[in-house]
Amino acid sequence: MSDISVGAFYNPHLGAELARATGIDHLAMADPPASHDPHWPAIKQRYTLLLHDYLGQLSEPLDERSIARARSLAELYRTPWVAEHFQCLHTEDGRYNINYVFPPLYTEEFLRRFVTNAKALQARLDQPLVMENIPGFFDVKASQLSEPVWLRRFFETTGAGFLLDLPHVWLEAHYRAMQPAAWLAEFPLDRVVELHVAGVAEDDDLQGPWIAPAAPSDEMLDFMGLAVSRCPRAQAVTFDAFSPSLTPEVLLSSVERIRGAL
Amino acid sequence: MSDREIQDSVIRALADAPYRASPEWRGLALADPARLERFARFLARHFYHERLVHFFKYSRALARVTGRRPEAVLHSAGFDALLSTAVLGSRATARAVAALAVNHVRPADGAQPIPYLNDLLEYEQAMMVVEAGPRVWRDAGKGEGGRGKGAPPELVEGTVLLDLAYDLPTVLPKLLQPWTEVPQAAPLRVKLLIARSPHGRVTVARADAAVASVVELADGRKTLPELAREAGLRSEDLDATLAGLADLGAVRFATGS
Numbered sequence: 001m002s003d004i005s006v007g008a009f010y011n012p013h014l015g016a017e018l019a020r021a022t023g024i025d026h027l028a029m030a031d032p033p034a035s036h037d038p039h040w041p042a043i044k045q046r047y048t049l050l051l052h053d054y055l056g057q058l059s060e061p062l063d064e065r066s067i068a069r070a071r072s073l074a075e076l077y078r079t080p081w082v083a084e085h086f087q088c089l090h091t092e093d094g095r096y097n098i099n100y101v102f103p104p105l106y107t108e109e110f111l112r113r114f115v116t117n118a119k120a121l122q123a124r125l126d127q128p129l130v131m132e133n134i135p136g137f138f139d140v141k142a143s144q145l146s147e148p149v150w151l152r153r154f155f156e157t158t159g160a161g162f163l164l165d166l167p168h169v170w171l172e173a174h175y176r177a178m179q180p181a182a183w184l185a186e187f188p189l190d191r192v193v194e195l196h197v198a199g200v201a202e203d204d205d206l207q208g209p210w211i212a213p214a215a216p217s218d219e220m221l222d223f224m225g226l227a228v229s230r231c232p233r234a235q236a237v238t239f240d241a242f243s244p245s246l247t248p249e250v251l252l253s254s255v256e257r258i259r260g261a262l
Numbered sequence: 263m264s265d266r267e268i269q270d271s272v273i274r275a276l277a278d279a280p281y282r283a284s285p286e287w288r289g290l291a292l293a294d295p296a297r298l299e300r301f302a303r304f305l306a307r308h309f310y311h312e313r314l315v316h317f318f319k320y321s322r323a324l325a326r327v328t329g330r331r332p333e334a335v336l337h338s339a340g341f342d343a344l345l346s347t348a349v350l351g352s353r354a355t356a357r358a359v360a361a362l363a364v365n366h367v368r369p370a371d372g373a374q375p376i377p378y379l380n381d382l383l384e385y386e387q388a389m390m391v392v393e394a395g396p397r398v399w400r401d402a403g404k405g406e407g408g409r410g411k412g413a414p415p416e417l418v419e420g421t422v423l424l425d426l427a428y429d430l431p432t433v434l435p436k437l438l439q440p441w442t443e444v445p446q447a448a449p450l451r452v453k454l455l456i457a458r459s460p461h462g463r464v465t466v467a468r469a470d471a472a473v474a475s476v477v478e479l480a481d482g483r484k485t486l487p488e489l490a491r492e493a494g495l496r497s498e499d500l501d502a503t504l505a506g507l508a509d510l511g512a513v514r515f516a517t518g519s
Binding site (some may be wrong): 096113 | 297
C-alpha cells in the first residue's frame with residue numbers, strides 16, 4: 001500500500017460528488033472558489049488543497065498584486081506547496097497572449113530569468129514552490145539546452161520542487177518518436193514532489209494526441225508506476241483533469257485506478 | 263535580438279496569423295512552419311472556445327430551446343475561414359467570432375420563441391468584444407491609472423453602452439439556474455455600460471442618464487466644466503459619475519502626452 005496522496009482537481013460542477021466522495025486524499029485548485037459555490041465549505045473542511053492557479057509567468061518578476069494573490073490563496077487553501085508552470089505565454093508588452101500553457105526557450109537567458117524570479121517568489125511565500133513541466137509541440141531553433149537539462153539546472157539553483165506532468169512527458173516523447181521511459185529518464189526525477197496523470201486524446205488540428213480531460217489509459221498508468229518508482233521524494237499523484245465536460249464517473253474511476261496502480 | 267524578443271516573436275506568430283504568413287516571421291526560420299501552423303490553429307480554437315463558453319453562457323443555457331450551442335461555430339467553415347486572418351485577443355477577431363456565434367444561435371427564419379434573444383445576443387457579443395484587446399499583465403509600479411487633476415476625461419477604447427429593449431439583468435441569473443419554463447425578461451428600456459479594466463476584468467453596470475451622457479460626451483478634449491454643462495450635471499455629480507466610470511475602467515483622464 002503506497003503512502004502517496006492520491007487526488008484530483010476541484011471541478012466546481014462536480015462539487016456535490018466531490019463533497020461526499022471517498023478515496024480522494026487531496027484536491028488541486030485551478031481557480032479560486034466562486035462566492036456562490038455551495039460545496040466549497042465542505043470541500044475546504046474535508047480535503048488537503050493544493051494551490052495550482054495561474055500566478056504569473058516567471059520569465060518576468062511577479063508584481064505585488066500577483067504575489068499578494070498567491071499568498072492569499074495559499075493561506076485560504078492551507079496548501080502544503082504552491083505550484084506554477086514553466087511557461088511564457090504572453091509577450092512582454094502584453095500585446096499578444098495565447099492563453100494556453102507554452103514553454104519558454106530553453107536558453108541561458110531564460111534560465112537566469114526563471115531562477116531570479118522564482119527565487120524572488122520563494123522569498124515571499126510561506127510554502128515551498130513547485131514547478132510543472134510544459135510540453136512543446138514543436139522545437140524552437142533558438143533553444144540552447146535540452147528541456148531536462150534546463151529543468152535540472154533550475155531545480156538545483158532554486159531548490160524548488162518538481163511537479164512532473166507525465167502526459168506532458170509522454171506527448172513530447174511521442175512527437176520526438178522516442179520511448180516515453182527513455183525521455184522520462186532524462187528529467188530530474190529526484191526533485192519530484194507531485195505527479196500529474198491524465199489521458200490524452202486525438203486532436204484534429206494537431207493531427208495527433210494532446211492533453212485532454214480524459215481517463216488515463218492502462219499504458220499511462222504503467223508509465224506512472226514506472227515514474228513513481230523513480231521519484232523517491234514524490235508525495236502526491238493528481239488526476240489532472242479540469243473541465244466542465246468532465247463527468248463524475250471519469251474523475252472518480254480515474255482516481256481509483258491511479259490508486260490501484262500505485 | 264534577445265531571447266525574450268525571440269520568445270515574443272514565437273508567441274506573436276502563434277497568435278497573429280498575418281504575422282505568421284509574413285516574410286518577417288518566415289525569415290527568422292525559428293520553427294517548422296507546418297507544425298507551428300497546426301499548433302496555432304489548435305490554440306485559436308481553444309482560445310475562442312473558452313471565450314464563447316464564458317461570454318455566451320446564457321444563450322448556451324437556452325440551447326435546449328434554440329437547439330443551438332454557440333461554441334458549435336468553432337467547427338464550422340466560417341471559423342476555419344477566419345483562421346488565416348485571426349489575431350488572438352484582438353477586438354476585430356473577437357467581433358468576427360462573436361458574430362459567427364450570434365448568427366448561429368439566432369433563428370434564420372425570423373421565428374422568435376424567446377422575445378429577448380436579440381438583446382441577449384447583442385449583450386453577449388458586446389461582452390466578448392469588450393474583453394478583447396491588449397492588457398496589463400504586470401503592474402509597472404508607476405502609478406498608472408491615476409486621475410490627473412482636472413484633466414479632460416476620455417472614454418476608454420472598447421467601452422460599450424448598450425441600449426436594450428428588455429430588462430436583461432433580472433433574467434440573466436435565472437437562466438443559469440434550473441428551469442423548466444424559459445425565464446422571461448420584462449419589456450423595459452435598459453442601458454448597460456460594459457467596460458474593462460486595464461487588467462482585463464470586464465464589468466457591467468446599469469447606466470443612468472448621467473452615465474449615458476458622460477459616456478457619450480467624454481472625448482478627451484472637453485474640459486470638466488464643458489462636460490458638466492453639456493451633460494447638464496452639477497460639478498459634484500459629474501465628479502461622482504467620473505469616479506465610478508474610472509473605477510470600472512470606462513474612462514481615463516487625458517494627460518496630453
